[in-house]
Amino acid sequence: xxxxxxxxxxxxxxxxxxxxxxxxxxxxxxxxxxxxxxxxxxxxxxxxxxxxxxxxxxxxxxxxxxxxxxxxxxxxxxxxxxxxxxxxxxxxxxxxxxxxxxxxxxxxxxxxxxxxxxxxxxxxxxxxxxxxxxxxxxxxxxxxxxxxxxxxxxxxxxxxxxxxxxxxxxxxxxxxxxxxxxxxxxxxxxxxxxxxxxxxxxxxxxxxxxxxxxxxxxxxxxxxxxxxxxxxxxxxxxxxxxxxxxxx
Numbered sequence: 001x002x003x004x005x006x007x008x009x010x011x012x013x014x015x016x017x018x019x020x021x022x023x024x025x026x027x028x029x030x031x032x033x034x035x036x037x038x039x040x041x042x043x044x045x046x047x048x049x050x051x052x053x054x055x056x057x058x059x060x061x062x063x064x065x066x067x068x069x070x071x072x073x074x075x076x077x078x079x080x081x082x083x084x085x086x087x088x089x090x091x092x093x094x095x096x097x098x099x100x101x102x103x104x105x106x107x108x109x110x111x112x113x114x115x116x117x118x119x120x121x122x123x124x125x126x127x128x129x130x131x132x133x134x135x136x137x138x139x140x141x142x143x144x145x146x147x148x149x150x151x152x153x154x155x156x157x158x159x160x161x162x163x164x165x166x167x168x169x170x171x172x173x174x175x176x177x178x179x180x181x182x183x184x185x186x187x188x189x190x191x192x193x194x195x196x197x198x199x200x201x202x203x204x205x206x207x208x209x210x211x212x213x214x215x216x217x218x219x220x221x222x223x224x225x226x227x228x229x230x231x232x233x234x235x236x237x238x239x240x241x242x243x244x245x246x247x248x
Contacts, residue, residue, distance in 0.1 A: 009091050013099025014106070021069050021076075022107060026163055031068025032111060035060040050122040055206035056179040058115045058133070062140045063199055065111035067170065069104040070148030071162045074240075078247045079157035093244060094237055101145040108141035119210060132209035132218055139225045140202040146232035147198065153239035155246035178203040183215045198228035 021027055039057050077083035086096055116133065119125065125133070151166040174180075176190055177199035183191060194200045205221040208214035214221070 006092070006095055009095045010099045010102060013086070013091070013096060014102040017069065017073060017100055017103035018106065021073060021103070024072060026072050026159060027068045027107070030163065030167075031065040031107060035064040050119075051211040054115065054119045054123060055203065055210045058112065058119065058137070058206050058210070059140070059177075059179050059199065059203040060174065061112055061115050062108055062137055062202060063144055063170070063174065066104055066108035066141045066144035067148035067151065067166060069107050070100055070145060071152040071166050072159045073100050073103075074152040074247070075157050075159045075162050078155070084248050087244070087248065093241060097146075097149055097237060097240060101142070101149055104145035104148055105141040108145065109137065112137045112141070123210060125210070129209050129212075133206065135222070136202060136205040136209060136225075139222065139229065140205075143198055143202070143225050143229040143232065146229060146236050150232055150236040150239060153236065153243055155243040157247075173197050173199050176200075178207065178215075182207065182213070198225065198232075201225050201228070 035057075039060055074083065077086075083096075087093070116137070119133065120130075148166070151169060152162050154162065154165065156162065176186070176194045177183075177197045178186070178194065179199075183194060183200065183204055186194060201216070201221040201224040204214045204216055205218055205225070208216075208218045208221065216224075
């Protein structure tokens, strides 16, 4: 009975988030417009092969779209007291986090459709490359969904505060994780720091699937992404559990 109820709670929360937050300004700006215009500003005036552009574009869209929804949910629902209603129903905290993360990951899957089609149109990909790219989008979207949840843990009710925090964290990561400059071309000290970023392994996986040029074997990247996902699930749950009382 309980597992069935939990699944229903998770999917109900996810559907609610999709209806309410997919059209919010911060979601559209940081999840859709920002990665495309930021990447466009990088490639304008440069003569680059599509195989050198698509891996970074997909990685950026996955990263920004998966972390666009989650950070605005908890501050908004804290301010509107809807989070308090969910807890009093009662709905377990982990079900709320899972539902919010499912909505975040789904937004990522939808957003990634455009660069994926662009990759198919510009590059001749094999069946294995297509499958590996889709796997990267799925596991990367799930990983970054929980990354976004962790960023929303501070007990504040202002979306702008959380978005400022997430921007301060995300901006350095996109410059050290192989999106604009391949990991192998980075200075040694920067490359060492990049190994501490989950975005590095997602980007390297796309370099392997699209361009056939990566630092790590695809299975190593997949294992690292799964490991980061497990860590982020645990840490985000513990962080929200600690700050939940301050929200109510």
